[in-house]
Amino acid sequence: MTSLEVTTEAEDSGPSGYAAARLRLLSEKERPGPPRRAALAKLTDDWLSALFTTACLEAGVRGAALVAVGGYGRGELSPRSDLDLLLLHDGGADAGAIATLADRIWYPVWDLGLALDHSVRTPAEARKTAGEDLKVQLGLLDARPVVGDLGLVAGLRTAVLADWRNQAPKRLPELDELCRERAERQGELQFLLEPDLKEARGGLRDATALRAVAASWLADAPREGLAEARRRLLDARDALHLATGRATDRLALQEQDQVATELGLLDADALLRQVYEAARTVSYATDVTWREVNRVLRARSLRPRLRAMLSGGRTPQPERSPLAEGVVEQDGEVVLARAARPERDPVLPLRAAAAAAQSGLPISLHAVRRLAATARPLPVPWPAEAREELVTLLGAGESTVAVWEALEAEGLITQLLPDWERVRCRPQRNPVHTWTVDRHLVEAAVKASSLTRRVGRPDLLLVAALLHDIGKGWPGDHSVAGETIAKDLATRIGFDRADVAVIATLVRHHLLLVETATRRDLDDPATVASVASVVGSAGTLELLHALTEADALATGPAAWSSWRGSLVADLVGRVAAVLAGDAPPEPEPAAPSAEQERLAIEALRTGEPVLALHAHTERPEQPQEPDQPEPVGVELLIALPDQPGVLPAAAGVLALHRLTVRAADLRSIDLPTELGESAGVLLLSWRVAAEYGSLPQAARLRADLVRALDGTLDIPGRLAEREAAYPRRRGVKAPPPRVTVAAAGSRLATVIEVRAQDAPGLLHRIGRALDESAVRVRSAHVSTLGANAVDAFYVTGLEGAPLPPEQASETARTLEAMLRA
Numbered sequence: 001m002t003s004l005e006v007t008t009e010a011e012d013s014g015p016s017g018y019a020a021a022r023l024r025l026l027s028e029k030e031r032p033g034p035p036r037r038a039a040l041a042k043l044t045d046d047w048l049s050a051l052f053t054t055a056c057l058e059a060g061v062r063g064a065a066l067v068a069v070g071g072y073g074r075g076e077l078s079p080r081s082d083l084d085l086l087l088l089h090d091g092g093a094d095a096g097a098i099a100t101l102a103d104r105i106w107y108p109v110w111d112l113g114l115a116l117d118h119s120v121r122t123p124a125e126a127r128k129t130a131g132e133d134l135k136v137q138l139g140l141l142d143a144r145p146v147v148g149d150l151g152l153v154a155g156l157r158t159a160v161l162a163d164w165r166n167q168a169p170k171r172l173p174e175l176d177e178l179c180r181e182r183a184e185r186q187g188e189l190q191f192l193l194e195p196d197l198k199e200a201r202g203g204l205r206d207a208t209a210l211r212a213v214a215a216s217w218l219a220d221a222p223r224e225g226l227a228e229a230r231r232r233l234l235d236a237r238d239a240l241h242l243a244t245g246r247a248t249d250r251l252a253l254q255e256q257d258q259v260a261t262e263l264g265l266l267d268a269d270a271l272l273r274q275v276y277e278a279a280r281t282v283s284y285a286t287d288v289t290w291r292e293v294n295r296v297l298r299a300r301s302l303r304p305r306l307r308a309m310l311s312g313g314r315t316p317q318p319e320r321s322p323l324a325e326g327v328v329e330q331d332g333e334v335v336l337a338r339a340a341r342p343e344r345d346p347v348l349p350l351r352a353a354a355a356a357a358q359s360g361l362p363i364s365l366h367a368v369r370r371l372a373a374t375a376r377p378l379p380v381p382w383p384a385e386a387r388e389e390l391v392t393l394l395g396a397g398e399s400t401v402a403v404w405e406a407l408e409a410e411g412l413i414t415q416l417l418p419d420w421e422r423v424r425c426r427p428q429r430n431p432v433h434t435w436t437v438d439r440h441l442v443e444a445a446v447k448a449s450s451l452t453r454r455v456g457r458p459d460l461l462l463v464a465a466l467l468h469d470i471g472k473g474w475p476g477d478h479s480v481a482g483e484t485i486a487k488d489l490a491t492r493i494g495f496d497r498a499d500v501a502v503i504a505t506l507v508r509h510h511l512l513l514v515e516t517a518t519r520r521d522l523d524d525p526a527t528v529a530s531v532a533s534v535v536g537s538a539g540t541l542e543l544l545h546a547l548t549e550a551d552a553l554a555t556g557p558a559a560w561s562s563w564r565g566s567l568v569a570d571l572v573g574r575v576a577a578v579l580a581g582d583a584p585p586e587p588e589p590a591a592p593s594a595e596q597e598r599l600a601i602e603a604l605r606t607g608e609p610v611l612a613l614h615a616h617t618e619r620p621e622q623p624q625e626p627d628q629p630e631p632v633g634v635e636l637l638i639a640l641p642d643q644p645g646v647l648p649a650a651a652g653v654l655a656l657h658r659l660t661v662r663a664a665d666l667r668s669i670d671l672p673t674e675l676g677e678s679a680g681v682l683l684l685s686w687r688v689a690a691e692y693g694s695l696p697q698a699a700r701l702r703a704d705l706v707r708a709l710d711g712t713l714d715i716p717g718r719l720a721e722r723e724a725a726y727p728r729r730r731g732v733k734a735p736p737p738r739v740t741v742a743a744a745g746s747r748l749a750t751v752i753e754v755r756a757q758d759a760p761g762l763l764h765r766i767g768r769a770l771d772e773s774a775v776r777v778r779s780a781h782v783s784t785l786g787a788n789a790v791d792a793f794y795v796t797g798l799e800g801a802p803l804p805p806e807q808a809s810e811t812a813r814t815l816e817a818m819l820r821a
Contacts (some may be wrong), residue, residue, distance in 0.1 A: 014460075018047040019112055026079050026242065033235050034264075041068075043074040044083065048145035054076055055104035056148075059097045063090035066150025067156075067425040070117070073142035078238045082697035084139060088152055091122045115247060123156045129162060134174050138208070139163060141215050145813060161215065169300065171292055177208055179286070189279035190425070191435050193272075197237045198249040201278030204233050206286050219292040222377065234277055251275070269427055276425040276436060284409040287402070288365045295331060323355040325452040333364040342375040349375050349412055350389035357396035357403045361384045365406075369536040370762065372410040381494040387459075390493065394445040394462040395452060400802040404442050417492075419485050421649040422473025434556040437472045442467060443554035444547075451546040461543050462492065464506035464551050471507075483508035502540055506547055507647060509534055513548045517567035518663070518783045519753065519792035522574060526747045531571065532578040545572045561662070563687065564783075585797035592669055592683060599639035604671050609640040609705045612700045634695065636688050638705070642668055642680030647777055648767030649685055649708035652715030656704065656722075657696045664763070664782035665689040716768075719761045739816035741808045742792070749778045749794035750803040752812055756819055760787040764818070769818045773811045774798060 027038055040776055044096050045068075052066045070084035071077065087102050102120050109116045121129065130137035146155040163541055164171065183201035190202050198204045202321055210221040239262035240248060249258065256268035265271050305439040320328045326340035326348050334356040349371045356363040373646045378386055380408045393400060407413050414421045423437040448465035452458035467489060471482025486507040511535060520527045535541045538657040548568055552560035592600060595612065601611045614635045636659075639651060647666060654661060665685045688695075707713035722733045737756035754766060763782060775795040795802055795811070803811065 002020055011266065012597070019137045020094050032238065034231060036076050037234065037238070039078055040077040040079070041072065043495070044072070044077060045146050048085075048263075050479075051105050051108055052147045058104065059101040059102045061089065061093045061094075061097050062635075063149055063152065064088065064098075064101065064370050064657060065094045066148065068144045068146050068152055069139040069142060071142075073144040075137070079241040080245075081241075082247070083109060083598050084174040085119075085146075085788060086126065086140075086143070086155060087118070087120040087123060088147070088148070089120070090152060091124075097322055099692070101372055103359075106169075107445065123152065123159065127158055127163060128161055131163065132169075134171060134178065136213050137171070138175075141212055141325045150736050157202075164212075165216055165218075168218050169297055172213065172216060172218065172297070175212060176290055176293070179206060179290075188283065189442065190276040190283060191439060193427070193487060194250060194252050195275065195279070196250045196650060197233050197240070197275070197410060200279070202281075202283035202286070204230070204237070204249075205211055207233070210282075210289055213289055213293060218296055219289055221289040225281045226285050229278035232278040233282075235263060235609070236271070244509050268696065269429075269768055272427040276427065280405075280409070280425065284405060287362075291333070291362060307651040323359055324351050327352045327355045329361060330364075334359065334361050335364045335367045336370060344376070345746060346376040347383065347389060348375045348417070349407070350386050350393065353403050353407055354392040355397070355785060357393050357399045360396075360399045363403055363406050368410045368412065369404050372412050372415070375412075377415065380492050382492065384494065387494045389564065390460055391459045394466055395449045395458065397449045400449070401439075401442055417489060417705050419470060419473075419489060423470060426473060428472075432556050432558050437469055438556055441466050441469055443739055444550050447553040448546060448550035451550060453743075454544050454591070455542050456500075456539055457502075457543065460502055461546050462504070462548075463493065463495075464503050464510070464543065464547055465554075466553075467503065468507050468510040468547060468551060479511065484738070502543065505534075505536070505548045508542055509544065510547055510551055513544055514564065515790075517571040518564060519781050519790060520751070520793055521551040521746065521749075521781070522567075522571055523747045523781050524748055524794075528574045528578055533573045535575060535579070538576060538579050540812065541572060541575055545569075593798045596637060596639065596683050596685075597786045599637055600669060600671055603639040603641060604679055606743050607641055609638060609702055609709070610706075611698045611702045612637045613695065613701075620637055634688060636684075636698075636701075638682075638684040638686070640705075641681055642682050643709070645709065645767075645771055647780065648764050648771060649715070649765035650686075650705060651767050652719065652761065653701060653704045653708055653713075654686070654688060656715065656718055657701060658760070659688040659690060659696070660758075660760075661688055661763055661782060664780060666777060666780040668778065715764060724762075737816060737819040739819070741812050746794060746802070748802065749796050750775075750808045751814065752793045752795055752808070754789070754791045754793070754815065754819070755790050762789055763791070765818065766793070766815065769815045770795065771813070773814055775803065776800070 012781065021043055022040070023044060025036065028036070031039060031620050041380070042687070048066055056064065065088045065428065067073070067086040068084065069086055071081055072084045085104065085105075088097075088099055089101075090354070093101075098120060102118075104116055106116060108231070119129075125574050126136075126140065130364060137160065141157070143153065143157050143160065156428065167722065179201075181198055186196050186200040186203075188202060189195040189197070189200035192200060196203060207226070210226070211414050214220045236251065236259065238258045239247060240251060240255065243258040243262055251271075253268075255750055256271055260271040264272065283587045320330045320335075320337075322328050323334060326337050326345060328335060328337045334352060336342070336348075340348060352363060352367060352371065382390075393403065396403075404413070407510050408420075408424070414424070420438065423441065428435070428437060428440070433440060440472040444465040447460050447809065452461060455461050464486070467482065467483065467486045469478060470485045471478035471480065474481040474485075483504045486499055487504045490503045495503065512531060514523075516527060518533055522528065535544060545568065549560070552564070599612060599806060614637075636654075651661065666682065666688070668680050668682050671681055672678055704713055708715055735752065738754075740753050742751035742753050752770075756762060767777070770793065774797075776798055778794040778796050782789070795803065797807070802808075
């Protein structure tokens with residue numbers, strides 16, 4: 001059926017015919033995107049025209065028109081879009097007739113369940129309201145006549161546009177502020193796992209704001225790619241409306257696969273990458289446009305007489321200050337010098353970018369485009385100057401980000417580093433991560449720039465930070481893939497063979513320190529020796545330490561704390577001693593702190609658990625840095641006589657009291673008894689946080705722990721009752737848990753590593769499974785990163801020796817099966 005036939009049927013059949021035709025149109029798969037939006041707008045126009053014509057005759061009204069504004073005015077009707085309508089009249093009819101006319105249009109729309117944003121005004125009233133309300137004025141800029149007195153609508157459009165242009169010096173700063181406030185609330189679309197396609201920065205609202213700026217004739221947005229970006233965002237919103245059946249703009253995780261299928265994309269990651277690329281185009285155009293608006297407004301604010309006085313009656317020439325060879329500052333931007341010849345100077349793009357970042361200035365759109373279009377490719381390997389300019393760019397700190405994005409928007413980054421295309425706009429579904437892969441790499445370099453005074457080779461640190469996750473665009477372990485790519489790129493950049501090897505090592509093992517420090521027993525010599533053998537030299541260790549911190553700080557708030565930093569520093573100190581030639585000490589029981597020893601003695605004396613809960617968790621010898629996030633949670637110390645079932649009992653009690661375990665450490669110490677013998681005491685150090693509300697009293701925790709140990713508190717039953725009382729939340733399906741035996745993890749015990757979705761009672765379930773497997777937990781190292789739990793358990797047989805390989809594998813399989821059940 002053709003569009004004409006559909007609209008004719010709609011006109012003939014009234015509201016029910018329109019509804020049926022609308023449904024058929026939205027069910028068609030052959031006309032997605034702009035054709036379907038235009039057809040839906042045309043279908044709606046025809047239906048409303050019939051309503052309006054009939055209503056005017058019945059109400060006896062002349063000199064009126066129905067006007068589409070906002071998205072409907074632009075002909076961008078998504079399946080669940082509101083209808084934004086203005087009933088415009090010349091004021092000649094009485095109020096009752098106009099009210100009757102309005103009712104006979106609005107009520108049929110409401111009867112069909114369509115959302116309607118409506119108003120009734122004369123042209124003078126519309127102009128007055130627009131002058132008072134910026135959002136109304138923006139909607140009227142897209143006013144389009146649907147039916148009625150076309151001259152009336154044309155007059156209003158002309159007047160509104162004239163008002164907008166005359167008031168641009170006042171209204172554009174208001175619009176800029178409105179956009180900034182919205183971005184602050186909604187975040188940046190290009191980095192959000194569940195973005196709002198309309199309201200987030202780089203979304204459809206910003207694209208519409210750019211149209212308004214262009215209508216002011218004061219400035220214009222860069223047009224290349226902008227229309228296509230807007231189309232992709234609209235297509236995604238259409239698919240979202242069809243997938244959900246709701247008028248929503250938020251691309252929720254549970255709906256992304258269905259939206260991707262609706263758009264003919266491979267999967268949700270392909271969808272997000274497409275959306276992110278579109279948002280990045282809109283965001284960059286927004287930055288450039290508002291910078292130009294502010295420049296023009298600043299220039300207009302100078303009085304003409306003052307300009308004449310300063311220039312002696314001549315037209316003043318913009319001041320140009322040199323920044324580097326071929327690069328100058330002009331009017332607050334970095335531009336190319338008049339004598340610059342990009343076609344003869346292949347280093348000029350990096351030199352201009354480094355100068356812009358170092359001076360904290362934006363690089364002009366014209367300069368970036370000229371460089372992208374005319375600059376010669378760098379020879380491979382790069383000359384020393386190019387390598388130094390890249391390092392200077394990466395070491396400039398926060399100002400690096402805007403310059404890097406400007407180069408990336410015009411394709412210069414992938415010209416310089418071809419492997420960058422694989423990580424560009426690539427989403428990261430781990431909620432610990434704040435950024436896409438490419439932005440995370442740039443953020444890591446920014447964080448590393450503040451740590452360059454701690455290392456002897458800051459250039460290697462900055463480049464390794466930029467490349468440490470470069471393998472995430474490839475299948476398999478991203479660290480392994482990244483090592484190969486980093487070797488190629490470091491060679492391309494011009495580093496010598498020894499430096500290339502260091503960069504490759506840093507990329508391959510960028511997770512080594514934090515994973516070892518938080519998941520392994522640092523008192524075990526095998527732990528320290530294994531790290532030392534991988535790192536190889538004190539210089540590489542120094543660089544890896546700084547890279548670890550930069551990577552974590554660039555990941556998100558949950559990835560780093562002073563507690564985690566202190567663990568890494570402790571490991572680095574031990575490894576440095578080994579690399580300096582000091583043999584690792586023989587394993588000895590770690591000396592407990594004074595408080596731990598006090599609690600242990602009390603537990604041995606009474607034969608019962610002893611608890612201490614502390615709100616202050618920082619070590620006094622390691623003060624909190626001002627810009628470092630506080631560790632999550634408070635410290636809970638437990639001491640009790642060594643006995644079976646302690647770990648599941650303690651973890652279960654914490655779960656019952658709605659305490660989330662952020663980190664945990666369990667170890668056994670021997671204390672002398674009054675009879676001169678020794679007795680084992682278990683020490684548990686927990687970092688916990690309340691799910692909500694205040695922390696429970698230590699006395700209540702102790703009482704429940706006693707009951708759990710003597711079997712009078714049914715922890716599994718209580719946890720099951722609580723879980724059954726709450727409905728399951730919808731959300732992205734978590735990957736299945738994984739349990740492995742760490743190869744060569746320790747000479748003293750078998751290391752079993754668990755990676756699973758964090759959940760209440762998880763540690764209790766793990767402890768029960770290990771108890772049932774007839775193994776003894778020698779120590780445990782528990783950490784929680786966002787929604788993920790990564791736990792390591794040092795276990796032995798009942799006689800205290802490491803498990804045979806077959807038993808270790810069977811224990812891991814049994815534990816994994818229990819967690820999957």
